[in-house]
Amino acid sequence: MISILAQERLLGFTLGSALTGFIVLEQRKLIHESVADRQSQSVDQSQVREGIFGKKYQMEFASVWNKAVDQTFEPAIQFLSSRKW
Numbered sequence: 001m002i003s004i005l006a007q008e009r010l011l012g013f014t015l016g017s018a019l020t021g022f023i024v025l026e027q028r029k030l031i032h033e034s035v036a037d038r039q040s041q042s043v044d045q046s047q048v049r050e051g052i053f054g055k056k057y058q059m060e061f062a063s064v065w066n067k068a069v070d071q072t073f074e075p076a077i078q079f080l081s082s083r084k085w
Contacts, residue, residue: 002010
């Protein structure tokens with residue numbers, strides 16, 4: 001006979017897996033529908049609106065982001081490099 005704790009864990013795992021599978025399948029379905037909708041509609045470039053921030057801002061933000069990440073992880077990278085990882 002399987003213990004109550006093992007039964008609860010098995011039930012939790014089963015329900016969690018089923019819920020996760022359902023969510024993933026629904027998301028995939030929505031993604032495929034949106035791709036099919038976009039392909040069926042021929043969008044003229046003049047109708048496409050640029051986002052809230054222009055390309056210049058996006059490029060500047062990407063550059064600042066990359067510099068911040070480099071500065072943040074530089075000590076960890078140097079430590080791992082010194083240990084021959």
